[in-house]
Amino acid sequence: LLHRVDDRVPEVLHRAAGSVGTGAVRRTAxxxxxxxxxxxxxxxPAALVLDARATVLDRDGTYETDLSEVxxxxxxxxxxRWREPAASGYHKAPADPGGPPPLVVATAAHA
Known part of the structure; x- marks a missing residue:
């Protein structure tokens, strides 16, 4: 659940999860x-800048793949699973509900 994403993950993921919808949405999404x-x-965007890989389930079982396939x-x-960054950040610009998607900037610096 999004509300359970905390500071044990990179800042970019933590802040991205905290920017989704309302508290009620984050408790169910x-x-x-x-x-x-x-x-x-x-x-x-946060997962992409961390070079994240996903474990997924299909009818043949579980396997790891890239996010484009997911x-x-x-x-x-x-x-x-992601590369641990030296530093990361996330910004989501304000947007009107029902309007175009908001501008999102996600960044991560790796050693």
Whole structure:
């Protein structure tokens, strides 16, 4: 669940999860649902800058793949693994509900 994403993950993921919808949305929405099923996909830019890989489930079992396959094939996302950054950040510009998606800037610096 998005509200359970805390400071044990890189700042870019933590801040991205905290920017999704309202508190009620974050208490019911999942990381996988946001990356795979959401039209806004607020966590996707954060995961991409971390070079994240996804563990997914298909009819043949579980395997690890890149995020482009996850999004294209709409797999069931079971977990994420990423490169630990030296520093990271996230900004989501204000936007009107029902309007175009907001501008999102996600960044990560790796050693």
């Amino acid at each position: 999942t990381v996988g649902g946001n990356i795979v099923g959401s039209t806004l996909r607020c966590l996707l 999004v294209a094939k709409r797999h069931l996302l079971l977990g994420l």
